[in-house]
Amino acid sequence: MFLGHAISMPQLYGQLLIGLINGSFYALLSLGLAVIFGMLNIVNFAHGAFYMVGAFAAYFLLHLAGVNYWGALVLAPLIVGAIGAIMERTLLKRIAGLDHLYGLLLTFGLALVIQGLFQNYFGASGLPYPIPPELQGARNLGFMFLPNYRGWVIVFSAVVCFATWFLIEKTRLGAYLRAATENPTLVRAFGINVPLMITLTYGFGVALAALAGVLAAPINQVRPGMGADIIAVVFAVVVIGGMGSILGSILTGFALGVIEGLTKVFYPEASNTVVFVIMAIVLLIRPSGLFGRGRLT
Amino acid sequence: MSVKILPVPATRFTREERDAGVAFLVMLALIVVGPFVAYPFFVMQMLCIALFACAFNLLIGYVGLLSFGHAMFLGMASYVGAHAAKVWGLEPELAILCGVASAAALGLVTGALAIRSQGIYFAMITVAFSQMIYFFCVEAPFTHGEDGIQSVPQGFAFGLIDLSKPSLLYVFVAAIFLVGFFVVYRTINSPFGEILKAIRENEPRAISLGYRVARYKLAAFVLSASLAGLAGATKAIVVQNASLTDVSFSTSGEVVLMTLLGGMGTLYGPVVGAIVVVSMENYLAQFGQWVTVIQGAIFVACVLLFRRGIVGEIGKAIGWSI
Numbered sequence: 229m230f231l232g233h234a235i236s237m238p239q240l241y242g243q244l245l246i247g248l249i250n251g252s253f254y255a256l257l258s259l260g261l262a263v264i265f266g267m268l269n270i271v272n273f274a275h276g277a278f279y280m281v282g283a284f285a286a287y288f289l290l291h292l293a294g295v296n297y298w299g300a301l302v303l304a305p306l307i308v309g310a311i312g313a314i315m316e317r318t319l320l321k322r323i324a325g326l327d328h329l330y331g332l333l334l335t336f337g338l339a340l341v342i343q344g345l346f347q348n349y350f351g352a353s354g355l356p357y358p359i360p361p362e363l364q365g366a367r368n369l370g371f372m373f374l375p376n377y378r379g380w381v382i383v384f385s386a387v388v389c390f391a392t393w394f395l396i397e398k399t400r401l402g403a404y405l406r407a408a409t410e411n412p413t414l415v416r417a418f419g420i421n422v423p424l425m426i427t428l429t430y431g432f433g434v435a436l437a438a439l440a441g442v443l444a445a446p447i448n449q450v451r452p453g454m455g456a457d458i459i460a461v462v463f464a465v466v467v468i469g470g471m472g473s474i475l476g477s478i479l480t481g482f483a484l485g486v487i488e489g490l491t492k493v494f495y496p497e498a499s500n501t502v503v504f505v506i507m508a509i510v511l512l513i514r515p516s517g518l519f520g521r522g523r524l525t
Numbered sequence: 526m527s528v529k530i531l532p533v534p535a536t537r538f539t540r541e542e543r544d545a546g547v548a549f550l551v552m553l554a555l556i557v558v559g560p561f562v563a564y565p566f567f568v569m570q571m572l573c574i575a576l577f578a579c580a581f582n583l584l585i586g587y588v589g590l591l592s593f594g595h596a597m598f599l600g601m602a603s604y605v606g607a608h609a610a611k612v613w614g615l616e617p618e619l620a621i622l623c624g625v626a627s628a629a630a631l632g633l634v635t636g637a638l639a640i641r642s643q644g645i646y647f648a649m650i651t652v653a654f655s656q657m658i659y660f661f662c663v664e665a666p667f668t669h670g671e672d673g674i675q676s677v678p679q680g681f682a683f684g685l686i687d688l689s690k691p692s693l694l695y696v697f698v699a700a701i702f703l704v705g706f707f708v709v710y711r712t713i714n715s716p717f718g719e720i721l722k723a724i725r726e727n728e729p730r731a732i733s734l735g736y737r738v739a740r741y742k743l744a745a746f747v748l749s750a751s752l753a754g755l756a757g758a759t760k761a762i763v764v765q766n767a768s769l770t771d772v773s774f775s776t777s778g779e780v781v782l783m784t785l786l787g788g789m790g791t792l793y794g795p796v797v798g799a800i801v802v803v804s805m806e807n808y809l810a811q812f813g814q815w816v817t818v819i820q821g822a823i824f825v826a827c828v829l830l831f832r833r834g835i836v837g838e839i840g841k842a843i844g845w846s847i
Binding site for chain 1: 591593638639641642644645646648649650652653654655656657660661663664774778781785813814815816817818820821822823824825827828829832
């Protein structure tokens, strides 16, 4: 008994699982935002749109080219990432050096264009995407039944997040990247192609969003509005975690997904707002975010 | 003893005063002519949205704060105004004041939290707060969720002006718009406004000069929220309903578009932007989601090609400071 009404254990575990799934998406998306922000100083408002395009890419690959889920898992992020890289080269590049707000406005405009185009052709309803046959069914964990696909999403997202963290924090390429974030001019003087690195970074961040979209396709249907729905929560996650830390955005993403899931059990009315309430509290106590360094400027 | 008469100066206004005066007269003429050339209710809605854009511009144009969630003030005031007029049976001007008060209170709370951070973080925080208010409005009983508050009575302003007559309602709405516009004008041309501009240009310097920057920002935020609330509550009386659209994220995006397109940091830019965007939505409604695509394309074009906006570019071309 809690809060006056009985909570059944299967319900609790079920919502925890959904929370972890949503947390995986939050983590992948906020990670991509953090990577892009670190390199380009742009808050990529089009991130939600690219998440949606990733899911649609998987759908098209299946229905038009006959590429299955596993193919889409590789191809969709590559295709969408390439589109992102082209956009960086043709559009975002022109506003480098201007006030950061212009990056936000430009990517917001891009998000509207992308989302509007998809809504034109696919309306507001969702398109089904099948769970791959290898991951159908569920397994008994003793205390609950875990659908295989959901377990896969959580484990795979965690692996991708960890790999990204490792790439940026522990490898030579990551060291170049971090150095270029600190002082691009100096890094260029060492003979490293910083503009190319910026383009690839944007493409990589976008590819992470598309990957989250492919993972989400079999769980939440493929809808043009799926990106717009998630972007505000992801922004809140980023504010809570603080932009400064890669690991921070991963942990905050998973944690907030779980908290959201638990809220659905104990106080369902607040499940949509709990992330924002937490953001307000964090802003009161630590304005730079839980893992951020210094002031948010 | 002869009295020496001083020569009367040839021009009694400075250039800035002349430019501002002419621009104001043009706007006034448009407000007078508006209902005769377009559907009056459409013009009234446009006036409300234009006031909303002016309120938004006060923040982005003069303090440099990009609020990407301003629909929360428009929408919240619209709900409270509609509720006060319909359920509490208040007269329209009191209902509108209730709406303004709710927007001011919301602005005080969200502003106090949001101004603790700057730039893009400020923008992201306002996005998050407006989304929270959106979900609140979906859940809260008094907003009636998806249905919204419908058939809001227009009533009698000050107990005697029958607002159900379109002509009187138009005068009422135009008067509210002009009052709101005057508040914006006075604010940016006051010592307070000069300090806001100083904060926009160089915040550390303003701090070093001894100004409590956070208080000025919060005051500007609350003022902007209140004016957005004035627009929202008035709109609820005009269209006789309050719905989730006014509090939605797309409305927050549209007001950014209007101001960017018209010209950030210009007095008349938001008005021009509102006229263009609202007309576009109205006359291109048959094209469905293409309107969103066009809006996005305008965003991209504004950022890449003309960052001064329509009024800013025209002003530069003819050498006027408007």
